[in-house]
Amino acid sequence: MLLGLAAVPATFPLAARAASGTVTHTDAEWRRLLPPEAYQVLRHEGTEHAFSSPLDEERRAGLYSCLGCDLPLFSSKTKFDSGTGWPSFWAPLPNAVATKSDYVIVVERIEVHCRRCAGHLGHVFDDGPQPTGKRYCMNGVALRFTPGRTTA
Incomplete structure (x- = not known):
């Protein structure tokens, strides 16, 4: 979990939680609220199998x-289609994600977390397309897709 996140009750309306800037729950609450695969990825920095997410x-x-x-x-x-088997993007929405260094595989990678709930989303790499050159390689089980508008 990232540091500095204040507890906000889950019973707050989503707009009130958004205004507060953070969403937190106990581990037991996250386990109850999330599907098992999403819980492992979002709360314990797991990774889904490549090519397993329909969001890819x-x-x-x-x-x-x-x-x-x-x-x-x-x-x-x-x-964009990165060919890696995970949904990939060349940029997040403004003020949406936070990053930190990850040394799980010994070499440094940059881990991507949700800015509001600190959920682990995936990693960002420097091999993406222009205009940013970034590849935000995300776990599909950590995401919800809503068709329609493309700006928040």
Whole structure:
């Protein structure tokens, strides 16, 4: 879990939680609220199997939000087919994600978390397309896709 997140009751309306800037729950609450695969990824920095998420093949216009707190994270306008088997984007929405260094595989990687609930989403790499050159490689089980509008 990232430091500095204040507890906000889950019973708050989503707009009130959004205004507070954070969403937190106990581990037991997260386990109850999330599907098992999403819980492992979002709360324990797991990784889903490549090519297992239907969101990798999603081509409609829409927004990708955090499954843990519903914060819009990515627009379909920045989605691209990276060929890696995970939904990939060249940029997040403004003020949507936070990053930190990850040394789980010994070499440094940059881990991507939801800014509001600190849920683990995936990693960002420097091998993406222009205009950013970034590849935000996300776990589909950590995301919710809503077709339609493409801005938050």
